[in-house]
Amino acid sequence: MYYKTIKKNEVGRFLDGLLAEYTVVAPVRKNGVVGFDAIQSGEEAILDFSNTTASPKGVLMPQLETLLSARAGEEEAVEHTGMRKPVVLFGARPCDARAFMFLDRVFNDGIARDVYYGNRRDALLIVSLGCTRTRDTCFCTTTGGGPLSTQGSDAMLVEQGDGYTVHVITAGGAELMNSRGLSDAHEGVGEEIRKLALQITAEIDPPVDLSELKTSLDNSFDTAAWQTLTEKCLSCGVCTYLCPTCHCFDIADEDNIGVKVRNRIWDSCQFPGFTMQASGFNPRPTYRERHRQRIMHKFSYCDDNHHMTGCVGCGRCVLECPVNLDIRRVLGSFRGRNGG
Amino acid sequence: MNPTDCSNRIAEEAGRLLTEGTVDVVIGFEKGSLPMRSTPCFVRTPQDSGKLVWNSFCSSNLSRYLKQFPGKVGIVAKGCDTRALVELIKEKQVNRESLVVIGVPCRGMIDGAGVLERCDGKRVSDVEERDDELVITGDSFRITLARGDFLHPACRVCFTGNPVLFDVLIGEKVQEQARDCYHDVSDFESRSPGDRWAYIMSEMDRCIRCYACRNACPLCYCGECFADATRPQWVGRGATGTDTLAFHVMRSMHLAGRCVECGACRAACPTKVDIRTLNRKISSDIARLFDYRPGLRIDQPAPLSSFKPDDSEEFILER
Amino acid sequence: MDSSHDGWEPRIIAFLCNWCSYAGADLAGVGRLQYPASIRIIRVPCSGRISPFFILSAFRKGADGVLVSGCHPGDCHYISGNYSARRKFALLKGLLEHVGLEEGRVHFTWISASEGGKFADVIGRVTETVRGLGPANQLVGKQWRA
Numbered sequence: 001m002y003y004k005t006i007k008k009n010e011v012g013r014f015l016d017g018l019l020a021e022y023t024v025v026a027p028v029r030k031n032g033v034v035g036f037d038a039i040q041s042g043e044e045a046i047l048d049f050s051n052t053t054a055s056p057k058g059v060l061m062p063q064l065e066t067l068l069s070a071r072a073g074e075e076e077a078v079e080h081t082g083m084r085k086p087v088v089l090f091g092a093r094p095c096d097a098r099a100f101m102f103l104d105r106v107f108n109d110g111i112a113r114d115v116y117y118g119n120r121r122d123a124l125l126i127v128s129l130g131c132t133r134t135r136d137t138c139f140c141t142t143t144g145g146g147p148l149s150t151q152g153s154d155a156m157l158v159e160q161g162d163g164y165t166v167h168v169i170t171a172g173g174a175e176l177m178n179s180r181g182l183s184d185a186h187e188g189v190g191e192e193i194r195k196l197a198l199q200i201t202a203e204i205d206p207p208v209d210l211s212e213l214k215t216s217l218d219n220s221f222d223t224a225a226w227q228t229l230t231e232k233c234l235s236c237g238v239c240t241y242l243c244p245t246c247h248c249f250d251i252a253d254e255d256n257i258g259v260k261v262r263n264r265i266w267d268s269c270q271f272p273g274f275t276m277q278a279s280g281f282n283p284r285p286t287y288r289e290r291h292r293q294r295i296m297h298k299f300s301y302c303d304d305n306h307h308m309t310g311c312v313g314c315g316r317c318v319l320e321c322p323v324n325l326d327i328r329r330v331l332g333s334f335r336g337r338n339g340g
Numbered sequence: 341m342n343p344t345d346c347s348n349r350i351a352e353e354a355g356r357l358l359t360e361g362t363v364d365v366v367i368g369f370e371k372g373s374l375p376m377r378s379t380p381c382f383v384r385t386p387q388d389s390g391k392l393v394w395n396s397f398c399s400s401n402l403s404r405y406l407k408q409f410p411g412k413v414g415i416v417a418k419g420c421d422t423r424a425l426v427e428l429i430k431e432k433q434v435n436r437e438s439l440v441v442i443g444v445p446c447r448g449m450i451d452g453a454g455v456l457e458r459c460d461g462k463r464v465s466d467v468e469e470r471d472d473e474l475v476i477t478g479d480s481f482r483i484t485l486a487r488g489d490f491l492h493p494a495c496r497v498c499f500t501g502n503p504v505l506f507d508v509l510i511g512e513k514v515q516e517q518a519r520d521c522y523h524d525v526s527d528f529e530s531r532s533p534g535d536r537w538a539y540i541m542s543e544m545d546r547c548i549r550c551y552a553c554r555n556a557c558p559l560c561y562c563g564e565c566f567a568d569a570t571r572p573q574w575v576g577r578g579a580t581g582t583d584t585l586a587f588h589v590m591r592s593m594h595l596a597g598r599c600v601e602c603g604a605c606r607a608a609c610p611t612k613v614d615i616r617t618l619n620r621k622i623s624s625d626i627a628r629l630f631d632y633r634p635g636l637r638i639d640q641p642a643p644l645s646s647f648k649p650d651d652s653e654e655f656i657l658e659r
Numbered sequence: 660m661d662s663s664h665d666g667w668e669p670r671i672i673a674f675l676c677n678w679c680s681y682a683g684a685d686l687a688g689v690g691r692l693q694y695p696a697s698i699r700i701i702r703v704p705c706s707g708r709i710s711p712f713f714i715l716s717a718f719r720k721g722a723d724g725v726l727v728s729g730c731h732p733g734d735c736h737y738i739s740g741n742y743s744a745r746r747k748f749a750l751l752k753g754l755l756e757h758v759g760l761e762e763g764r765v766h767f768t769w770i771s772a773s774e775g776g777k778f779a780d781v782i783g784r785v786t787e788t789v790r791g792l793g794p795a796n797q798l799v800g801k802q803w804r805a
Contacts, residue, residue, distance in 0.1 A: 030542075030546070031542070031543075031546070031612070032457075032612065033546065033611050033612055035546075035611070049461075050461050053610055053611055054548060054610070054611070063548060063549070063578060063579045064578030064579060064580060133461065135461075135463075136374065136375075136463055137374065228382070231382055231405075231408070232379065232380040232381070232382070232405070234404075234552065234555040234556055234608070235555055236550050236551045236552040236554070236555040236556070236608070237548075237549075237550035237551055237552070238550045238552045238608075238610050241548050241549075241550045241610075242550075242610060250577070252576070252577055252578070254573070254576055256719070256720055256721075256799075256800075256803045257720060257721045257799070257803050259803055263576075263578055265577050265578045265579075266548075266549075268550075271551070271568070272568075273564075273568050318373070318374070319374070320610040322400065322552050322555075322556050322604075322607065322608035323379055323380050323400055323556075324372040324373060324374065324377045324378075324379035325379070326372075326373040326374075326379075328373070329373055525757075528757070529757065533756070533759040533760075533761065533762065534759065535759070536757065536758060536759035537758065537759025537760070537797065538759070539759075540758045540759060566712070574712050574715075574716065576800070580800045580801065581800070581801075582719065582797075582798050582799065582800040582801075583719075583800060585758065585798070586715050586719060586798070589711075589715065589754060589755075589758065590711065590712060590715065592754065593711045593747075593750070593751060593754065596747075596750050617757075618754060618757070618758070621753060621754055621757040622750055622753070622754060625749065625750055625753045625754075626750070629746075629749055629750075630746065643746060644743065644746055644747060645743075647739065647742035647743060647745065647746055649732065649733070649742075651732075651742070651745050651746060651749070652749060653732075653745070654749070655748065655749050655752045655753070655767060656745075656767050656768060656769065657766045657767060657768045657781065657784070657785070
């Protein structure tokens with residue numbers, strides 16, 4: 001763990017250097033929307049943004065991923081399980097970096113390894129961009145993260161003056177930062193960053209006790225309040241698709257013009273068809289059951305299954321929900337409840 | 341009428357309807373959890389009617405919720421919302437007799453995201469609406485913006501700010517903008533096909549297939565949407581440019597003659613895809629070819645459920 | 660658009676209504692009229708049965724062109740099916756052109772049961788138009804291309 005430094009106007013060139021060996025996925029602005037995309041040159045990346053609309057989870061779990069494909073006339077189907085070329089995810093916020101730690105627990109928990117996710121993960125290095133400003137939708141501290149948290153990152157940039165202090169965290173991060181012409185940071189920068197973290201954290205609403213909340217939720221499965229709390233929900237997929245920890249998927253077989261493919265595509269527990277059974281029965285027929293599922297999964301079941309809350313407090317669902325169904329308000333009505 | 345007076349009048353009206361038992365629930369808006377957001381709310385008791393607000397951030401089309409409320413319903417509706425009501429009544433999805441429409445004349449809704457961008461990411465603590473201005477106060481700043489610069493795209497071309505159907509009208513009618521401005525469509529069509537294709541595909545590439553557009557639309561009420569059907573499968577479900585285009589083309593064809601251009605779709609879209617270009621093209625053709633505009637009169641048959649013997653054949657290769 | 664694709668022949672899906680256009684095609688056959696072997700006919704009861712989905716699906720599956728043909732207005736076996744079709748297709752054609760789909764890929768005609776000659780002519784015209792445009796790939800996703 002050590003610190004280097006880079007000037008803002010050197011970042012483009014630094015990324016150009018990385019591009020020689022890695023695919024670099026960085027924040028870019030297209031038609032007014034900021035999102036992660038593979039860049040062809042360092043100058044495309046922007047670091048002057050609050051957070052991207054969609055999370056960077058697509059780097060490990062693309063919206064559509066072909067698992068198998070077969071062409072007419074060929075004997076064997078092709079399994080797309082090959083090793084991946086190295087990728088650097090550059091500029092993800094600490095909440096998003098932390099979300100990859102959660103996804104690792106789902107897709108590679110030591111017992112079962114999803115080969116598609118796993119191969120991409122093995123090839124990924126994450127250089128995050130620490131938060132020196134927050135949005136009024138941020139609640140990372142509640143979920144165990146923080147604006148300058150290093151969890152999940154191989155290196156982290158922290159804006160200081162006209163440049164960034166580069167906190168080199170893992171061996172992978174060192175590989176990226178060494179021998180690329182970055183200067184060493186000055187003495188005491190670690191302490192400066194710790195102080196900065198406290199300052200920024202004060203901008204965020206104080207953390208809520210999630211284990212207390214879990215108990216309350218576990219006792220409230222059948223409460224009538226779910227109906228009124230969720231009745232404006234549109235059952236679209238905005239919250240789940242933008243979420244850095246949501247990971248539900250469907251397997252879709254399609255064929256066309258002599259090619260058959262088996263794709264993995266994103267799915268959402270908010271879609272009505274998500275739990276539709278072949279008989280036509282749907283155990284989650286309305287927004288009430290589906291939205292309850294979302295809350296319970298993230299703030300109770302994930303703790304049970306993965307020993308980590310299924311939310312990193314990035315606030316995208318709060319910001320982008322078309323009807324402003326605020327997850328914090330839903331949770332707030334369960335705090336201090338004893339069920340019923 | 342300024343937002344505060346509007347809100348009070350709506351709350352009064354809702355309280356009265358609930359007290360008298362004329363309706364079981366009033367669908368309206370309450371203050372959102374973020375600046376420049378209002379959020380749908382469902383008021384069931386007179387005491388709760390005080391929650392109801394009205395301002396320039398009420399962009400959702402509340403008609404979308406009617407099907408989840410059987411029984412007698414009050415609904416707060418701006419111009420475009422009432423046009424959706426007309427279509428829903430025409431399609432027998434909603435009973436006129438069980439509705440009390442609290443109509444609110446509208447000068448257009450503000451796109452809060454656009455305002456936030458102008459504030460450079462600084463936190464906003466208060467927004468005051470003053471006639472044609474927005475006064476934004478926040479983290480050590482205060483700016484005044486011209487309302488007209490921040491309207492949702494659908495509102496810029498709206499010609500029905502006044503409710504077309506209502507039982508109660510809140511405040512005075514507003515001056516309507518010029519009618520039937522489809523310049524955006526003709527401007528787009530003056531570009532070369534290659535240019536248009538490139539634009540459309542770059543918009544489609546931004547779509548993540550979250551279906552917020554479809555689910556926010558009051559006229560998209562099918563029990564099973566074609567996009568979710570697997571036998572047969574009409575469109576792939578992945579967010580690939582061509583499948584996404586097929587989804588939006590088909591959805592806009594399904595909305596042909598029914599889309600009231602409320603813009604709820606675009607307002608709901610998290611990546612701001614220009615979906616409306618398709619609906620605008622169809623609306624413009626329907627206006628030109630069949631002299632019809634959706635959602636204005638219950639007694640006007642829908643254009644795709646009717647025909648004239650001398651309908652245009654300009655597109656036919658051989659007659 | 661360059662039309663010199665070696666060995667490529669346009670593949671055009673023709674949706675023909677059973678009572679008029681399909682019968683017209685049949686008449687062309689009976690009369691031994693020559694027309695390009697580029698079309699694959701899908702017989703439907705009425706042009707009003709044709710959903711815009713069919714047309715889009717044809718392109719998604721690699722068709723180079725689509726022809727839709729029904730009874731002349733006023734002659735529909737089901738009275739008004741083709742009137743509905745006329746409105747629907749006017750809008751669909753406009754929309755497809757609006758998004759920049761190459762003009763000349765989709766065609767609509769009225770061909771009656773007695774118009775065998777017209778049928779052969781139409782197929783000839785449509786085939787040449789589509790041949791001039793080359794293979795269609797705008798609506799074929801990247802994952803399907805060779």
